[in-house]
Amino acid sequence: MATYLYRIGKFAYRKKAIVLSLWLAALVLAGIGAATLSGPTSESFSIPGTPAQKAQDLMAERFPAAQADDPFNSLSARYVFAAPAGQTLESQQNQAAMDAVIAKIREIPQVKDAAKAGDQAIVNPVVAARNMTDGMVKQAESKGTSVDQAVANAKALEPLSPDQSVGYVTVPFNGGQGDVDDELRSAIDNAAQVGRDAGLTVEVSGNAASTQSPPGGATELVGIGVAAVVLMITFGSLVAAGLPLITAIVGIAIGSMGITIATGFMDLSSMTPTLAIMIGLAVAIDYSLFIVSRYRHELENTDDRAEAAGRAVGTAGSAVVFAGLTVIIALVALRVVGIPFLSDMGAAAAFTVLIAVLIALTLLPAILGLFGTKAFAGKVPFLKSRDAEGDSTKPTRAVRFATFVTRVPAVPLIAGVLLLGLLAIPATSLALSLPNQGTADPATSARKAYDLVNNSFGPGKNGPLMVIVDAKNSSVGPQDAFGQVLSTIDAQSDVANAQIVAVNQAGDTAQVLVTPKSSPSSDSTKDLVQNLRDAESGLNSKIGVSYGVTGQTALENDVSDRLQSALIPYLAVVVGLAFVLLMLVFRSILVPLTATLGFLLSVVATFGATVAIFQEGWLGIISNPQPIVSFMPIFLIGVVFGLAMDYQVFLVSRMREEYMKGATAKEAVVAGFNHGARVVTAAAIIMMSVFAAFMAEPDSFIKAMGFALAAAVFFDAFVVRMVIIPSVMALLGDKAWWLPAWLDRILPNVDIEGQKLESAPVDLEKKELVPVS
Structure with missing residues (x-):
């Protein structure tokens, strides 16, 4: 792979006019498409195949005139x-x-x-x-x-x-x-x-x-502003700091406009583009940062800037490809869950990540070619322009830290695991619910309206259930069947009132409005939904009547059940495919295994911190603590897994590169950490800043997701990848790179470290590498 990416990078650098023109054309076409083909976003909520959705579908079939007045999706x-x-x-x-x-x-x-x-x-x-x-x-x-x-x-x-x-x-x-x-x-x-x-x-x-104001805008600017400062500190150059920002902005512009075009052909939630921009912006800056950093490093070894660009794309670009693939796999695999709007969120975010990868591999080297010798111009006062991945004549902080970690690796390993374990404790009280007026900010009119109704009419008034009774095949006649269903409902202890509010024209289907005594999100109402559903089979076998229960609580129950049942298959798909990718990258079994276990530590610590802040109200950061949005955990798992593998690939690939050059296992850990730590630190701070900026959004889901992703990056980059993983690698020694001989023979060699580039002979006439097959 390194040789192919080397050719792409070198071609883009030399043929910058062609590459820049193509991306400019893509940007213009995306803009025209967004302006002419876009449609409205939709907040309609449906989960095909769930009991609540089946009840709604039956109501739409038997009461077609009332479909436009659907209480869940109408205006x-x-x-x-x-x-x-x-x-x-x-x-x-x-x-x-x-x-x-x-x-x-x-x-x-x-x-x-x-x-x-x-x-x-x-x-x-x-x-x-x-x-x-x-x-x-x-x-x-x-x-x-x-x-x-x-x-x-x-x-x-x-x-x-x-x-x-x-x-x-x-x-x-x-409308x-x-x-x-x-x-x-x-x-x-x-x-x-x-x-x-x-x-x-x-x-x-x-x-x-x-x-609620439209999402986006100032939050992206805050993230970009912090990224600019970090990049200036990293490179000591205004121009170099601007390069990843330029490519990221172009990528986000094309990605967001592509999603806008998609709204003209499919129903997308208003949260979909915001999440896509959040994730796409973060990875776009980071991916470009890694390649620019490697380009700066390669300039220490060659005066041929086109050659340096090719080598940067061939080495760091390989890591970008595999890191991007893990994120894309994690996001696209959300389709396994079977919730359409969640699948759409994942697909949209995956699209922006794909664009970020393509831009980093092609547009970035073309822009480097455009700037030429000025790529690292504009020196920042008081900051030294240095190779962020280079060796130093004296031990750097990274070398000293890695030496400390590898000297007695069990100590930092245990400390890191204990820290994340303690942070994960609040996750044991995780409570999930769908967003509703009862969870809105108490200062809003919507929440005040909810509270007025709750206090004056009773909590069940805000969340009635609808039972759709199908007596078409009843053995006792529709009216008698309706009566028996009503009696069954009234027998439940949490029912304040149940009555037929509509019968269809054929007289065989009825809508029964059930007002619970308890609030929509209470355990009592959830138990009521389950009890009503459990009683249906007995009536069906007795008199042939069937019914379905829908409503806010029923939807919440179904979402929880769907997510719970999909979690294991989802993790199997994501972790399985990513494990194979990491085996290809590192040609090892234990490295992918430790990477996955490290991800689990990151994600449980993230859940704990998110529950503590957003659900329990610790530190007083959130004025209105509420249960976590029910579909956030699985979405968070997917995104965090992808991002966690990013830092694993970028950091550990440098360790493997040193190991393959002949260093001992511990020496490789120290040297690889020295090469990658500064850039990974900068990338993590940038990603954290981009995510944390979205905490300023009014939407509770976006706010919590921004915090959770920022926390996840912090835990994964600074605790797992920089403390736990080096400790584990030092403890494993040479065994970390063990791969069974039979597996070594069948796995293709993707050459992420660019060994073929190192050993390739040079064509003196063309002054370029002749890749070795």
Whole structure:
């Protein structure tokens, strides 16, 4: 591989005009595509094959007219009104204030026509509650059913609290979440302000009223700024510091615009481009840093800059390829989980990593050719321009540290493992949930609206369950079947109310709204979902009726189950493929094994730190501690594994390079550490800074992911790869590089250290290497 990459690097350096033109054309085409082919992002949530999704699919099939009003994916806003202290909403003054708000709401163009006039027109909560009770009582009287039960059902559904102090109205909007813009948000808030000016408390929740600003922007600039400082310190040159930043910006621009183009052909979450940019920016800077650093090192050995560029790409570029492949494998393998939006996040991030690798191998050497002898110009005052990977006449800090670690390797090994083990302890209390209004910042209107409903109506009002009853094959007739299902539901201890809210035209399918006594994320509601599902098989065998349970809690349960069942297959795929790649890179069994075990230490310590900060609220960094987003752990595992292998490849490949040149095992560890530690340190600080900058994002998932990735890089780079791995390598000695003879024969030699480049004869006429086959 080194010889092929050598040719690519040398070609890109010499034919810089061609390479630069091609990448410029790609950038322009991506920009045109993003401007003309993009579509809206989507926050729709579906997990094919789960019980909750099957229930939603059945509802869409049997109630097609109601599909547009899907409570999980449709666009809506809920206005929650609270009367002044000591008053109720029933007073004429407060009803007039609510009517004024509703009149303002009807002026919003996106509000559905049915909500503006007719039987489904929105009215204030007092009128809506009165109409609902009267209607249900009249219906019970006409059918000869229990009036008391009708009143109880009405009370369970009506949008007015028992003490008449709090009420709400739900406003449906045309379009999807991609249609929400600042103009709509402003119109929604202006309507609420009418009620506030009249003395009411008015809070607004719902996806149409989301005030969350679009992700991205300043956070990337912060990460790039810190990266620029680290690069200047590393190279002592303004020009050299700018080269990785230029390539990273080009790569992120092409990657993000490619994802924007994809939104025109598929549904992507708004978080997808943010995560892709976060990961792509970090690896793009690091990959270019490694090649520029190696280029600077090769200039110490040759005056031919094209030759130095070829050798840099042939050696450091090989490490970039394999490091990038491990990240890509980890991200693409998220498809194993079977959650579409998670797969899309992984694929988008993998795309940006692929672009980063291609740019580092081709665009970077072309830019080096463009700058020529000025590549390390612009000396930074008070900073010495030096070869970050070179040997020194006197022992460096890296040499002294590596010598200390390898002298008594058991001590730093035990210390490192104990440190990460202690950090992992909080992970034992890990709690998972999906993002919802109940986990929002208490200062937001959405959270205030949630709390008003929770305190005035009961916790179950914020997270009702929907049971879709299919009596098509019932042996006792639909009405009797519906009744038996209702009786089964009512028998559960955590049910506050259960009632049929719709029957399809054929009369064989019913929607049963179940209001729990407990909150959506509570264990009691989760147990209720499971108990209802467990009871279904008995009714099915008895009378042939079947049903499915959906709703927020049901979705959370299904996500947890899906993630739990997919974790082992996912790890098997990721670790298995990466293990094979690392065997190819290092031609060893124990090195990949120790690399994987080190990753496990990094990831459990990361989980512990994330739980401590974001869930338990340690150090007071987070004002609103909440359970961790349920799909973050598996996504984090994938990304951290890929990044962990980056530093393993970059650092240990230099150790192997020294070992293959004849150094003893311990000498190779010290020499390889000396060559790679400075650059790996700079790369880790850059990556940490890029990730940590995303903690400024308002989205809780992005905020937690930024912290977790920054922590993971710190633990992996500075504890695992720079303390534990050198200690293990010193303890193993020559055994670290052992490979069974039969396996050595069948594994292809990828030559990541560039041995063929070292031994290749030189064609004096062309002044270039003649690669040895």
